[in-house]
Amino acid sequence: MKKALSFVYLLLLFVSPGFAQKQATWIWYPGDFEIWLGNNMQNRRTERGTFLPPFWKLDSHYNLIDFHKDFDLTQAEEVDLFVEGKYNVKIDGKAFSGFPKRITVPAGKHKVSLKVFCQDRVPAIFVQGKNVVSDATWLVTFEDKEWIDETGKASDQSGTTWLKAGSWNFNDSQTPPSKFKLNTKELSAVKVDKKAGSLLLDFGKETFGFIKLRGLSGEGNVNIYYGESREEALATATCETTDFLQIDKTQKRDSTMELTKAFRYVNVQYDGSVSMDSVSMLYEFLPVADRGGFRCSDEQINKIYDVAVYTLHLNTREFFIDGIKRDRWIWSGDAAQSYLMNYYLLFDSPSVTRTMLALRGKEPVTSHINTIMDYTLYWFISIYDYYQYTGDKAFIQQFYPRMQSLMDYCLARRNKNGLLEGLAGDWVFIDWADGLSKKGEVSFEQLLFARSLETMALCANIVNDAPNATKYNQLATDVKGKLFSSYWNESKHALVHSRVDGVPTENVTRYANMFAIFFNYLDEEKKQAVKQHVLLNPDVPKITTPYMRFYELEALCALGEQSYVTKEIKDYWGGMLNLGATSFWEEYNPAKKGAEHYAMYGRDFGKSLCHAWGASPIYLLGKYYLGVKPTTPAYATYLIEPQLGGLEWIDGKVPTPDGDVSVYCSTKEIKITGAAGTGTLRFKSKTKPVCKQAEVRSVNAGLYEVTVEKGKSYVVNYRP
Template sequence: MNCRNAIFQRTIWFALLLITCTTQAQPLFNGEPHKGGAPYVAAQATWIWYPGDFEIWLANKMQNRRTERGSFFPPFWKLDGHYVLMDFHKDVELSEPEQIDVFVEGNYILKLDGKGYEGTPQQVTIPAGKHRINVKVFSTGNVPAIYIKGKTIATDSSWLVTFEDKEWIDETGKTSDISATTWLNAGSWNFNEPDQRPSQFKLAVKPQSPVAATKNNGSLLVDFGKETFGFIRLHGLQGNGKVSLYYGESKEEALATGTCETLDRVQVNLGSKKDSVMQLSKAFRFVNIQMEGGASLDSVSMLYEYLPVASRGSFRSSDESLNKIWDVAAYTMQLTTREFFIDGIKRDRWIWSGDAYQSYLMNYYLFFDVPSVSRTLMALRGKDPVTSHINTIMDYTFYWFLGIYDLYQYTGDKTFIRQFYPRMQSLMNYCLDRRNKDGLMQGLPGDWIFIDWAAGLSKKGEVSFEQLLLCRSLETMAICAGMVNDTKNAAMYKQLAADMKAKLFSIYWSDAKNALVHSRIDGKPTDNVTRYANMFAIFFNYFNNEQKQAVKKHVLLNDSIQKITTPYMRFYELEALCAMGEQKYVLNEMKNYWGGMLQAGATSFWEEYNPSKQGAEHYAMYGRPFGKSLCHAWGASPIYLLGKYYLGVQPTSPGYTTWTAEPVLGGLQWMEGKVPTPHGDISVYCSTTQIKIKGGEGTGTLRFKSKTKPTGKGVVINSKGDNLYEVTVEAGKEYEIKYKN
């Protein structure tokens, strides 16, 4: 592709987003128009659309950019589209006439109090008084969207929108009653200027240079020093011939011209030197550039492509190897946080619900970028009717529900639930309709039971792990139904969850095995015990204390139970152990497992890691020598573990209105870090003799153990017995406690 100067202009566009893209969605419109004459603070105008439609449109663009050795490689599942006809409106009350500027993506008619203006006006004056502004937009290629700005009138999430106004006119000319129409608050994402059109969205880019380049007989091997993502740029390209680019997350992959996963080919016919930027962004560390015929080039660089979102969370400790693990985990998250939370940057560059669910949790301890969570949830859900599980995977459907529950717990924002509760219902109805005669989930034709990449893992029959995830999803539905005042269904979901939990233990719990067994086949529980359902039941708090201790001993710390080799499920295994106070054990596991990847040359964390493999064996997966992703979102879980279970910070009521900090050193001499919240950070420092803490919002409870009576100047320390102490942490105040670990 010829050099595109426009690419550099994106960086300017996104410098503005760097500040705004982490802003939370505004609260739902309360239905009250602004009263002229009352104090007024002008709202920021932004582009608006039907909630979820831009996200679906953008996901379609992103997920269909995947190529495999130059071939188009689309997703495996059904893709929905945006609604093509949209009706926007806002009721206003003005004390004086007001001129508004109108910008629209699509064909449109602008109405005032039901009467349309001629043509497609870009500027109109709204008279004083009470009025309804209405814009109806049609667009097939892009999402129907509008941007309106006046002195007091501005498009934002308080505007209402529908894809079906159910309007008609009778023979007398009377307009129908449209009270049956369902209106939602408009969606938006900080496209805050008229020329920042949603249809023109692109990620930001910035130039980067390689750290080394080696020439050899018409070829050039370029090393960018670490895993990265973006557009390769060829400088000084000229001649008549062909240039082939072979990308590699490893040197071995880049040199394997016949089996590397991604490549580009450029036909050159240039009399004078010219720069060329590749059309599609790629993941790589190394690029092997082969020149044939008379083609030549001077040098190579790249345009690093990224979502401008700031890292708010941090972690440092007395253990430098652990610090390195945290840094690489954070970099892995940066690379996989793009238009949406994706799985891996080489393949698939798709939105997988199981991968994304872990990204949400890690995001809350690193970026706290709520729009990225909401966008990803919207894109995954798509539209009705539901014809298959999300990503065709049963467990991935349930992770979608869990993601909504966590979104509310960490942010306190009910907007997503209020807007998308009907889609939650229809997806849950799909699941409930697929239960068997015993009310259990069992794989049906078209269902993929994934759980984990594990050799020989049985997916037959009624798998306990799926029942457990359904139970948690039903609990989520009960909570969300209550938020939208759907009391009848709230009671139904609560009862269904209770019934499912009872079945989980009556069918799968084995006193002989001291654990939940893996499955039931033909009405009989199997003897097979796996880690999955057992570790989830620990941090879901489904076990009593006796069961927890039994599972820890007989499953989690039992080497005869099949081991987990993916960071994906190591995430949950280590969380379960942390939830039971095994931070010292988990710290060693993190250093061995993630540290093992670093020793094997990782610069971002992988999709799978088996310490028994050697050299290039690490890169193989899916029957391909370089099929494995060496930058996978689910590899970044130390961010979450260190923030929640070592710094010990988590919300105890939605949006950190109340929260706890229970720092656990786990063998470290000291640690410090920040955990982001909706409106501030919580800072924690802990050593073997001192704790310092400061909260940015809400009311916190610092909880810790001390072998001696702790002290602190001006600090009220409450003893809870058994060497346990608590301190109430008020927002904005810093506390310092002397104690003995």
């Protein structure tokens, strides 16, 4: 009886929370998996079967990594080892022979270390004991900088830089990072037009995945032509993507294409004795759930929001990519907008950091990110935004040296005036716009440069680098000073576009002016001047890409012009829907007709009809209509300023690191449920508002505030 009780007692100890086995995860050198995965993904691009790799430098992972962690065990334990690569394992510097799959770590204080070499994959380890487990607290390096002298004595000093290990969600020993794949599910076409030797399939909307031929048999050729539009799928000579197969099998089999494609329509043509039972697709996706949401009284806006959500999901893959048909690359300017949309829909931080790390790559820096000057600067600004929304200091502390070296590259490329000007190898992009000059010192680049330097100052303070914080702040002040002394034109009430040979041009464009508004670089008088003389001025060249419409409409929202923006969203994004869009495009010009809408880059179907930057209503509606935004990092404090923008009511959620903020606003009442930190509801009312759950404070004439506490709900009766 005593033996049975003892066994039960031990079993209870083992399964109780205090004695439960800790969860191990695969770990690697931080940033290396992201770089390796990015290289694999970006080199899948083809056009009509031709391999098209990126045209910028691709870095590689470190192939020899040292992992270690110190443990203090109350009793010895058995530890299982799973490793990607060749390795040795040591306890307190003493190596085991061979490649052990299991070791015993004695009781007491011990250092467990593994050194791993792997060329074709990222060196990674999964260590599973009861307490000895691999996780992000392990330290890693790619060079240990230690040596042994002629007496056999190991060095007693080292200049090694140890970082915390990188990890994601690989929590199964049998699914290492190298086996990562996106999820798939099989879908059928909604319509099939079958003729002799051909099938034209319509999957009902823009989609992405692998085409699967079921019951394929016979001998002959199968040619597959993909189209985001019906016209593209039928244009067998000029469609962007294809697959060509030679079949010599008499026995029926299923055949899935090797590479994913973007399409709505698929034109399958076959000859000889080839036959097939059916054609389906494996839809490929990253399983990440929506946390944010938006609904309002206008059904067209609701439809636009839904299509924007679908567009973002299609472009949220291993990374945030530009578009699913053509490039399928990681572009920093495109990604910068996807991050912002993500904060209002998914709040998936790993997708943000994976993308930022893949873009940054390794030392040495030899060119701008994607070779584009503005895209390097967007990378810095994205870190600024990431910290505001997530409060993730650990990311900044880990990768601050990579930020510094990239900024050093930018600083080294300043001209004699201390400003950025395109040098050999620099692509100054700004936007796709006919006749847009990139010559000289462009004001838009200086504005992004100033914000990037402010980001570096912020990050320097986080890592307690006071001297560089002072340096970056001074540089930012200098650039901002030159921006206004050199580019502000009083007669035009705007920043001019550029200086050439030190002389300001007379040209006014929207770019620098609209960014200066939501960067809060303008005083109130200048903001109103820019609004009237630039943003609402039809004589200033219009913007035709959703890319820069994103920022133009943000500037107008920041100026309180939501009613105007509502109309613009309905006209612009609604215009794409009226043309049958099921996802939003890379570019939309209402003046174009018919198949002109599909052409770009000198190609009949070069335009992407599913581009991440087309999904910006997610961000605009979340930040400027629901009105939720952090005022200190990670929503420790935040603002809620609901704006109807001419709508009768709005209703939605905005995700934060610690729950969702719910907002409902109509012409009679506001309903709020708080989340992380402390919120401030700010609104205008013509009469004194009533809120039974909290005090309503009068800020000034017609402007009121209510403090919103975490998890509490509030109802305010008011009259806007």
